[in-house]
């Protein structure tokens with residue numbers, strides 16, 4: 001998902017997705033073009049008597065649309081901060097909060113282990129939304145009746161924050177309600193099973209929403225249905241990975257240094273390419289007299305192919321900006337680092353910086369397949385009992 005960083009709140013980076021920048025004007029337009037209907041709705045809910053006449057004249061509806069749309073995304077941001085602050089209480093940090101066209105997404109470095117923590121983190125967002133709704137409701141009641149524009153925006157946000165909380169409490173992934181459900185389910189089952197059930201419930205909702213969307217030609221509902229299916233599948237994948245790597249350390253899955261093919265910085269590029277063909281590796285740690293000095297990959301050589309001169313060596317093209325993990329860290333950590341840095345292999349170094357081994361994407365996938373096979377065998381009898 002393409003996004004740009006716009007700043008940070010309480011030390012948490014806030015990012016705007018490209019889809020958000022596209023949808024904000026659209027949302028402002030939709031709200032602005034429905035001012036009359038919305039005023040009726042607000043008057044019905046709050047027993048107020050806002051006159052929609054003046055609000056639909058000139059550029060005012062569009063100003064109202066922009067204010068309400070910005071207010072809505074501010075509300076979403078506060079909702080996500082609710083999750084983040086609850087997570088911080090349990091020592092879990094938020095990598096970033098991204099606003100995109102269907103709302104917000106708080107990205108955590110890791111999932112909470114204790115089901116109670118997951119429950120509190122999940123429920124914190126909807127609680128913030130309900131609280132915001134109540135604050136807006138109280139402000140609405142206090143507003144003088146001769147400020148219809150302010151009444152419109154505040155009344156709109158009061159209703160939408162409650163709708164936001166209600167939608168998020170649907171009991172299926174990826175909604176917060178799905179996390180609440182998984183928290184309760186994982187009290188007495190493995191997390192993976194709990195995740196599968198919560199994801200299946202989420203997909204059930206998505207299916208109903210998709211059907212309703214098709215029957216009523218509501219594109220927005222169909223889009224949400226797709227989003228739910230994709231996110232529920234992603235969540236399951238993540239937990240399947242975690243379950244497969246559970247209890248494994250980097251040391252157990254890495255190729256240790258004695259078995260590792262390395263090159264020296266003085267190796268010529270021709271000799272390097274020869275070895276790549278012969279040994280079928282596309283990357284090598286670069287070791288100089290026993291010290292790790294860099295890593296060289298086929299990409300490094302390709303990138304500099306145009307400027308290639310005779311006599312170039314590994315030292316000229318290798319990268320010295322190394323992503324490393326320690327041998328005793330969790331295997332999942334190596335996978336996360338690979339994904340985050342988008343590299344094909346990660347170096348394992350001891351505390352003194354010396355090379356202990358290497359974990360490649362292929363190593364991880366092989367371990368994953370084996371672990372998954374052995375797990376599905378031990379899970380099978382349980383499935384039959386239920």
Ligand SMILES: [Zn+2]
Nearest residue numbers: 125126168176
């Ligand atoms: Zn939430």
